[in-house]
Amino acid sequence: MRRAAGRERGAAVVDFVLVLVVLVPLFLGILQVALVLLVRNTVTAAASEGARYAATAGRDPADGAALTRDQITGAVSGRFARDVSARQVTVDGQPGVEVTVRVRVPALGLGGPAVELDVSGHAVEERPLEDAP
16 A cells, blocks of 8 residues: 555656646737737727827828827837828728738747737818818
């Protein structure tokens, strides 16, 4: 009886290591997905808000890009606000503004490829009432 217990003495350590080999990559994968979703949702909301701001009367696309940068910097990090551009476009046949943000989300853990996101927000420009048909 004592002999059997002596042989199983290190089994708990081996079991612990085997479980960790599975759980650590799974946990890091869940964290990576959560980080990408957080950054994508934040950048998408900031781009949409920047486009709406730039489309208001008396504003230009540069104002929308600046607001987008400020919102991204305040919500996640300034490094995600480096590549923000805004331009005049046509949205459903109407003059509008498009704010585009290109983001590179780094990989967690032992490495791997970074996730590249390219999101944009659109808004139709406001026109004064005298210009309305």
